[in-house]
Amino acid sequence: MEVAMLHVSTSLSAGRLLQHALKEPVLILDYDFEVGNLKHLELPVHAQLSDIDEPVKFWCCNNAREITALYYLCHQLPFHLIKLMNLSEHLDLLNWDVRSTNEIGVEQAKMLNQLEARQLSESEYNHYQSEWQRLANESGDLRIMRQQVCTNQVDYYDDIIKYLIDTSIPNEQGLVHPARIVGEMLGNTAQCISDTFFHERLKHVIHCEGIKVIGSLKEMRDYQIKVPGVVHFPIYNGLEYVYVEGDGPCKVILQPLDEVFIGYYYQTDDDHFLMMNPAGVGHSKPCDDERHLEDYAREFYELIKGLHIKSFEIIAYNDAYYVAKQLVKMYDLKVEIEHIDSLEDDDIEGRLMMASIKKDQSDEALLDGISIQSDSDVVSKAMMQNYTSRKLYEAAYKRLSHWDSDLAKLNF
Structure with missing residues (x-):
């Protein structure tokens, strides 16, 4: 009897979709590889990978979160165990520019699973290992994708967030809902960064700039922003x-x-x-x-x-x-x-x-x-x-x- 291959995903939603679509085991590494100190991830992620001794199929796209996770996979597993299903290499089949594995549906997952996953070459594997070491040692807790994964400071988007607050059209009370600011950032950046990150940066900007809010900053639904100068x-x-x-x-x-x-x-x-x-x-x-x-x-x-x-x-x-x-x-x-x-x-x-x-x-x-x-x-x-x-x-x-x-x- 053929043993089902273990699939690996870095997203909870994508991992559950793969489980539902493929009816095969999926290891979900649900960590923010694009935000935070990478060295803090090594122990918890290592615990999930330590018992793997058979080939795995890693699902990803060309975004900072999933490519950084691929680098760590190469840091932990021998190259012959890693098979790659990079959706960015199959855009002609998907008919749209998918940015993340979160964006595919059940039928697309089934179709892609019929394709043969690509075996990493030894040179690729060595390069990805060195990329992990580079990122882990760089100063900065935000990673974005350009031609490669690049490290930036977490305040990288703060000026834009501040500008969005200043230029938002308020309601009759001069207030703007924070979800509008977060939504603008999510919808208009080429990066796959979580709404949680943008909301944390929004709260940081509000605190540092002394911007007034109505309500509690704990959750987006609990407050509104008083637009400066209204x-x-x-x-x-x-x-x-x-x-x-x-x-x-x-x-x-x-x-x-x-x-x-x-x-x-x-x-x-x-x-x-x-x-x-x-x-x-x-x-x-x-x-x-x-x-x-x-x-x-x-x-x-x-x-x-x-x-x-x-x-x-x-x-x-x-x-x-x-x-x-x-x-x-x-x-x-x-x-x-x-x-x-x-x-x-x-x-x-x-x-x-x-x-x-x-x-x-x-x-x-x-x-x-x-x-x-x-x-x-x-x-x-x-x-x-x-x-x-x-x-x-x-x-x-x-x-x-x-x-x-x-x-x-x-x-x-």
């Missing part, structure tokens, strides 16, 4: 606005509580912009009615004064153009107005973006990821938020002292 404007005609400011390049969201989008202000390194929507300031009165223009203009001027804006441009859709002109006329503002007549214009995306940003970027880069909808409020909000977030994150990364290829791969 103040509430007075209420104008029943609408309340929120001012959000971050370090360096900042953005300000004019978000009425009734969810009628009024305007979007943002600041880059050199420019300030205020977006006005065709609905004026959220009332049913027509924007082109001269009886109401002064009322609209006064309300926008109060907002501008509150923001301490020194220079900006106005991009006005349709009838909002009349409000913009009245604003300039009443207060003798030195403001350039871009008037867009119709949202049905085929070139609306390019006209809006090029009017907003006088930079040497291509239309393709500016329009990446933007979907156009018929409703003008949704269009203006979606387009400006998409563009602004991309520019702000880019600016944040360029300010980081540890800018490198890993950060360049982030998808913000």
Whole structure:
């Protein structure tokens, strides 16, 4: 009777999936090989591997956690016992760029198990042993994958986490749920790092920066973050606005509580912009009615004064153009107005973006990821938020002292 091969996984969820899919024994090394002092792992992991004297099939992808575990496996077992099932070598069969063994399903596991696992060569084995020694002796408790597994300090992502806090759009109380920050990090880094790590770093940033929270920091569900620099404007005609400011390049969201989008202000390194929507300031009165223009203009001027804006441009859709002109006329503002007549214009995306940003970027880069909808409020909000977030994150990364290829791969 054929004895089932022992499979090895470094993930509890992936290990249980393999057990369910293959109906064969699976050894689960559920340790954070990507975070922490590797020398502290040697004793507990060694205890699980010490009795192995037959070939094992190690399941992995090209990420820091699983490749570091492979190095340790080579540190503990003779090379002829190690067979490798690296999913990153079979992406053509999986039809997507899988980053971790956690990402495959039962059917994919069954299909891959039909393939012959690769026997390590002696030269590979020796190289992996030396890589383990290198990583174990390096100073730093965070490992990320570039061309190889690299060691970094645990505060590697702290600047980005701080920037995400500063630039997050808060709720009406000026609060942001920590799960949003952790989710941004998980979804936009090329690395396979746990939510637990990012949450611990988030709590560290909150503590070090003196950021206020509502609730207990023990669990993500137990607290919310008070976004720094958030103040509430007075209420104008029943609408309340929120001012959000971050370090360096900042953005300000004019978000009425009734969810009628009024305007979007943002600041880059050199420019300030205020977006006005065709609905004026959220009332049913027509924007082109001269009886109401002064009322609209006064309300926008109060907002501008509150923001301490020194220079900006106005991009006005349709009838909002009349409000913009009245604003300039009443207060003798030195403001350039871009008037867009119709949202049905085929070139609306390019006209809006090029009017907003006088930079040497291509239309393709500016329009990446933007979907156009018929409703003008949704269009203006979606387009400006998409563009602004991309520019702000880019600016944040360029300010980081540890800018490198890993950060360049982030998808913000």
